[in-house]
Amino acid sequence: MLELLRKYRTPLLAGCLILAALLFYSARLRQRETTNAFEQTALGLTAPVQGGVDIIADGVAGVWSAFLGIFGNSPEVLRLSAENRRLRSELAQLTELRLENERLSRLLAFREEIARQAVPARVIAEDASSWFRTVLIDRGRQDGVREGLPVVVAEGVVGRVIKSAASESRVLLATDASSAIAGLVQRTRARGICRGQGNLLSFDFAMHWEEIEEGDLIVTSGTGGVFPKGLTVGTVSRVSPGGFGLFKTVEVTPSVDFYRLEEVLVLIEEHR
Amino acid sequence: MRRTFVYFILGFVFLVMQTTLLAAMLPLHFKPDLLLILVVYLGLNEGYVRGGALSYLLGCLQDVFAAGYPGLHGLALLCTFLAVRGAAARLNTESSTLLLLLVSAGTLLQAALLLFALGFFAEAGALWVIILKGILPQVLLNLLAASLLLKAATWLQHRFAPRFKLPGLPRAGRHYGS
Numbered sequence: 001m002l003e004l005l006r007k008y009r010t011p012l013l014a015g016c017l018i019l020a021a022l023l024f025y026s027a028r029l030r031q032r033e034t035t036n037a038f039e040q041t042a043l044g045l046t047a048p049v050q051g052g053v054d055i056i057a058d059g060v061a062g063v064w065s066a067f068l069g070i071f072g073n074s075p076e077v078l079r080l081s082a083e084n085r086r087l088r089s090e091l092a093q094l095t096e097l098r099l100e101n102e103r104l105s106r107l108l109a110f111r112e113e114i115a116r117q118a119v120p121a122r123v124i125a126e127d128a129s130s131w132f133r134t135v136l137i138d139r140g141r142q143d144g145v146r147e148g149l150p151v152v153v154a155e156g157v158v159g160r161v162i163k164s165a166a167s168e169s170r171v172l173l174a175t176d177a178s179s180a181i182a183g184l185v186q187r188t189r190a191r192g193i194c195r196g197q198g199n200l201l202s203f204d205f206a207m208h209w210e211e212i213e214e215g216d217l218i219v220t221s222g223t224g225g226v227f228p229k230g231l232t233v234g235t236v237s238r239v240s241p242g243g244f245g246l247f248k249t250v251e252v253t254p255s256v257d258f259y260r261l262e263e264v265l266v267l268i269e270e271h272r
Numbered sequence: 273m274r275r276t277f278v279y280f281i282l283g284f285v286f287l288v289m290q291t292t293l294l295a296a297m298l299p300l301h302f303k304p305d306l307l308l309i310l311v312v313y314l315g316l317n318e319g320y321v322r323g324g325a326l327s328y329l330l331g332c333l334q335d336v337f338a339a340g341y342p343g344l345h346g347l348a349l350l351c352t353f354l355a356v357r358g359a360a361a362r363l364n365t366e367s368s369t370l371l372l373l374l375v376s377a378g379t380l381l382q383a384a385l386l387l388f389a390l391g392f393f394a395e396a397g398a399l400w401v402i403i404l405k406g407i408l409p410q411v412l413l414n415l416l417a418a419s420l421l422l423k424a425a426t427w428l429q430h431r432f433a434p435r436f437k438l439p440g441l442p443r444a445g446r447h448y449g450s
Contacts, residue, residue, distance in 0.1 A: 025343030126295035177397035
């Protein structure tokens, strides 16, 4: 027996390691909606670095542009090129400030519209994997952000908080495969569930007799327990009858541009 | 111990790059899986205990910044490491092309493991659709990142530390027959 164990020591060790990892993963699934000490520490330690990398990236981009500008010919060309770069840089900064001002004004107006208290946050990092859709925001427990709270922008629903550390949180986007939002068609009040499909959404469990057309607006129904009623989710972009099935196949284009997500609002008041 | 620490720091840097710089530079949510490349490298150069522990730890760290399932990437990266480690004993590891081949295989294996772990134990939703649509670009992106990392590491070693031997890199360089 001992000889057999010695002979198959490596495969046995590998099997035990995989089994232990699988058991840990399986056991942790129940506490998925909570943030453990390891996650809080890792988020807390990494967020300042991630915020700093953005600033460094901007600096590197500036140095690179300046380096490319050296290849002028005459001093006059060099002077004009330098002036051009400076003016372009100033213009870019002003444009950036104007755009940020516009976005924040829209958020502010939206914040005043909604009845719940909201915390503005900045997106500082994306998901580490290409298969999942989450973002990291720079607000956490210190600001009242907790797991399960809805995250929105003026255009509509962004997602919900799934992990929360002291001053950072992770948000599961509506387009993630594991995201499900209770919604309804604004025009006909047909109910369904908006599930993430990566870049689009699907409106599942809509009965085949319900009247749904392309261009219909999908809003939150308020029955899921997370999102307040009436927030925009997206627009119906394709409807298939679904053959002999009970449900229609409905594809929804999200109203939020998830590729250009910069500032968001976390609704921190208790859901009524 | 120092080498383990260096691997861990490297993994941390890769993770920060994946979530910030590379995520901002590349379109459609695609980013190269630098941690997977590191784990494949560990599989070719490190033993079961050190490599296995590091792969699992790096995977758990990735779980803090990817998906919302603690231990999911830990499991996937551990299995990938063990598969590469097992295969490395039967392959000619004195070839840099092997690393690229194993990165491609590792990407496919990791995707299959994620689907298995989420499909059987949790709610995978339409993850298989997302993976099927994106697996080819992801393999190509990982291959490109692996070849660039390999060239950069070999160049850095030859340029700045010719006497300092990084495990695996001398034999992966072009002077050592690939």
